Amino acid sequence: MKRRNFIKKASVTSLGLVATSTLISCDTNKEKATVLPTKKPVRPLVIATWNTPLAVETAAKVLENGGSALDAVEQGCRIEEANEKGQSVGKGGLPDRDGNVTLDACIMNDKGDYGAVLAVKDIKHVISVARKVMEETPHVMLAGDGAKQFAISQGFEPENLLTEASKKAWEKWKVKSEYKPIINIENHDTIGMLAVDKDGNISGACTTSGLAYKMAGRVGDSPIIGGGLFVDNEVGGATATGLGEEVLKTVGSFLIVELMRQGKSPQEACEEAIARIVKKPGKDFKNFQVAYIAVNKQGETGAYSIHEHFSYNLFKEGENKNIKSDFYNKS
Numbered sequence: 001m002k003r004r005n006f007i008k009k010a011s012v013t014s015l016g017l018v019a020t021s022t023l024i025s026c027d028t029n030k031e032k033a034t035v036l037p038t039k040k041p042v043r044p045l046v047i048a049t050w051n052t053p054l055a056v057e058t059a060a061k062v063l064e065n066g067g068s069a070l071d072a073v074e075q076g077c078r079i080e081e082a083n084e085k086g087q088s089v090g091k092g093g094l095p096d097r098d099g100n101v102t103l104d105a106c107i108m109n110d111k112g113d114y115g116a117v118l119a120v121k122d123i124k125h126v127i128s129v130a131r132k133v134m135e136e137t138p139h140v141m142l143a144g145d146g147a148k149q150f151a152i153s154q155g156f157e158p159e160n161l162l163t164e165a166s167k168k169a170w171e172k173w174k175v176k177s178e179y180k181p182i183i184n185i186e187n188h189d190t191i192g193m194l195a196v197d198k199d200g201n202i203s204g205a206c207t208t209s210g211l212a213y214k215m216a217g218r219v220g221d222s223p224i225i226g227g228g229l230f231v232d233n234e235v236g237g238a239t240a241t242g243l244g245e246e247v248l249k250t251v252g253s254f255l256i257v258e259l260m261r262q263g264k265s266p267q268e269a270c271e272e273a274i275a276r277i278v279k280k281p282g283k284d285f286k287n288f289q290v291a292y293i294a295v296n297k298q299g300e301t302g303a304y305s306i307h308e309h310f311s312y313n314l315f316k317e318g319e320n321k322n323i324k325s326d327f328y329n330k331s
């Protein structure tokens, strides 16, 4: 198979906040992708939030070897869960305000099945636990201690997820003793991943430690179907990163898939979902970020964020020096 891997990074830096989405598409076709989102249908492909090349490459390899989209997104997400340097996913995630690392994750397959775990302590690969919930139980969500017990019963090893670096960061935050949860703004964050396999079947996954220093028990959008992730194999999939409360209030990922069902492209659908958030009165958009990525059945992709929304016109005119858009051919 003649293959090209395309990595496209679109990043927006504005007001000190950064949103990045990374696209790798494995293409049998000779034509170069020149823009993000891809207008040209590409299959198989995998896209993920933020700049997570190793995770995306891992997932792409699964697809290249003929694996399913479900295996691809699970394997991709596991890379970030094991990456201790990433402070918003898996081991090394920043804790809640009491110092406990609690993880949320969910996964959806091409049959419309879904599994999720919420507020799980001491288990690193929550994306795989979510898959077990989907495949081995009659339920769709397990939370807290029940989820942890289930994971252990399935052979997952409990371990301390609080690294020294995250503990230090938490201790520093505690000194201020004000309740202000923080969304990580560096170039690494919650990973949401969507894959389309060579047959056009779509799966998605999302895994996170949620907001840094959140209230104990707080759960965001990432493990909630329709919020942080939604896949409908007839139409496409979408996933989110950013302030989960705002994603949930607009049921963002479900909205994007439904908009695609009505004929919008993935890019138009992501833009509309962001517009639903920003048109609400009284919101201070400078202080939070929401970003979506989406893919449709044909293998077209879209990506949009609140900060892009406010920079879009300048971006179109090429006048905003803060917006970078690089293209790499990794063949």
Ligand code: SD4
Residues within 6 Å of the ligand: 088, 183, 184, 189, 190, 208, 209, 210, 211, 219, 220, 221, 222, 228, 240, 241, 242, 243, 244, 245
């Ligand atoms: C949450 N959406 O728990 C997650 C956090 C996140 O970028 O994506 N941060 O709300």
